[in-house]
Amino acid sequence: MLSCEVKVISLTIYFDLVLIKKMSTYLITGCNQGIGLEYCRQLKARGEEVIATCRSSSQELEGLGIRIESGVDIRSNESIMKLKNNLKEKKIDVLIHNAAIAENNSLENLDAESLQRQFEINALRPLYITKMMLGSLQKGSKIILMTSRMGSIEDNTSGGSYGYRMSKVALCMAGKSLSIDLKPLGISVGLLHPGLVRTRMTGFTPHGISPEKAVIGLIERIDLLTLKNSGSFWHSNGEIMPW
Numbered sequence: 001m002l003s004c005e006v007k008v009i010s011l012t013i014y015f016d017l018v019l020i021k022k023m024s025t026y027l028i029t030g031c032n033q034g035i036g037l038e039y040c041r042q043l044k045a046r047g048e049e050v051i052a053t054c055r056s057s058s059q060e061l062e063g064l065g066i067r068i069e070s071g072v073d074i075r076s077n078e079s080i081m082k083l084k085n086n087l088k089e090k091k092i093d094v095l096i097h098n099a100a101i102a103e104n105n106s107l108e109n110l111d112a113e114s115l116q117r118q119f120e121i122n123a124l125r126p127l128y129i130t131k132m133m134l135g136s137l138q139k140g141s142k143i144i145l146m147t148s149r150m151g152s153i154e155d156n157t158s159g160g161s162y163g164y165r166m167s168k169v170a171l172c173m174a175g176k177s178l179s180i181d182l183k184p185l186g187i188s189v190g191l192l193h194p195g196l197v198r199t200r201m202t203g204f205t206p207h208g209i210s211p212e213k214a215v216i217g218l219i220e221r222i223d224l225l226t227l228k229n230s231g232s233f234w235h236s237n238g239e240i241m242p243w
Contacts, residue, residue, distance in 0.1 A: 025049040027092045029100030032058040038064045038211035074125045092136045096144040097126035105163040115163040122167035139186030145175040155241040179231030188230035
């Protein structure tokens with residue numbers, strides 16, 4: 001009889017522990033549409049705490065019932081410091097750098113300002129924001145850099161897209177260095193390619209997958225990220241991407 005009671009108590013404790021699984025806090029940039037919005041939707045649905053940042057909010061984002069920090073321009077140090085001050089002592093478990101731009105730059109249509117703009121937003125700002133937010137991270141935290149297979153030199157078989165390709169290559173290199181520099185702090189870094197996704201950035205291409213499907217795979221990759229595989233360049237489907 002006593003043995004049965006012990007088993008019941010043990011099972012009760014086990015299920016209580018499962019039910020009270022620690023909620024993780026995710027800070028995501030560029031959330032008012034596309035992949036960022038879908039990240040917020042899926043993470044909120046599974047019970048995580050989500051802090052969404054954006055320059056301006058959207059009706060869809062407002063409807064999720066999550067914390068929104070609007071007016072955040074990742075190009076502005078002042079804007080990031082304001083965000084950091086708003087967070088106060090809150091610790092971030094997963095920092096997802098999702099905000100990015102893509103502008104068409106063919107060899108015949110090179111635009112220096114466009115190239116520099118893409119470098120700043122897609123590569124330099126995620127690096128600087130990571131440095132500025134280090135105080136909000138802790139042992140076990142994860143940093144996610146949303147890159148692209150267009151940032152793979154080996155995978156480039158079609159040329160063109162100079163600004164976007166070059167900025168994503170730079171982002172991949174920054175991520176690899178961060179994975180080495182932050183490993184002693186217990187912080188892991190993942191470089192993720194979402195796939196070809198039907199979003200505004202891709203002109204809602206009919207050849208792409210839905211943001212929902214892309215983010216399901218992306219979250220799986222984030223969950224599997226550890227210090228052992230930190231610095232890996234993954235497709236959302238789990239494939240390791242070539243550098």
